[in-house]
Amino acid sequence: MAGLSPQITNLIIILGVMQVAKKVPFDDPNVLNACRALYVLSNVLILGIYLYIKSAIDKKKDMTTLKYVEPAPMGSSEEGKLVTTTIHAYDAGQLKNLMRAQLMGVGMMAVMHLYFKYTNPLLIQSIIPLKGALEQNLTKIHLFGQPAAGDLKRPFKQPAGLMAGLQGGPAQSDKKAVEAAERAGRGGAKEE
Secondary structure (H helix, E strand, O other), X not given: OOOOOHHHHHHHHHHHHHHHHHHOOOOOHHHHXXXXXXXXXXXXXXXXXXXHHHHHHHHHOOOOEEEEEEOOOOOOOOOOEEEEEEHHHHHHHHXXXXXXXXXXXXXXXXXXXXXXXXXXXXXXXXXXXXXXXXXXXXXXXHOOOOOOOHHHOOOOOOOOOOOHHHHOOOOEOOHHHHHHHHHHOOOOOOOO
16 A cells, blocks of 8 residues: 555555444443553554654754745735744644644544444544554654755645635745845734
8 A cells, every 4th residue: 555645545545444334342341441442552552652652852943943824814815924934943844733633533432433423433443543653744753863955854745635615825935035034024923
């Protein structure tokens, strides 16, 4: 699956796990508790990965200045905003967004499982978020030690997905876009 996009591999995994989930006897309390334990273990592993990345970001404390033009919100007539930050602050912000997204997923799963009594998503949500955490750009840089070049160059390109068209496009970090935003006076305060 090395050549397939993450969305395609997620779809393959979901379809496969859905077929397996049909055969799992969730009526048995031992099986249900094992699935719950697998889900909790998966989220503990994700938290461990993110905490390790946080310690790596804080240890490096890369204060290299990063300038980019943040795209304007979809439907807005205003221009993109110039953002001047450091690589340390950018990575910390990206990690905070990843942690928030993971907590939202746990919250939604808690409602689906505890309130609506759905059990099949426990299996799927034990695999897909962990796979996603291992595919994140920050994980590739800080956990696997890949250089921050090419697709891993900051600011990170947003992955193409269903909602990508609504987000106003990727952040621009090329010199021409940054200088145009500086001349136009869009932006201002440096993030610390």
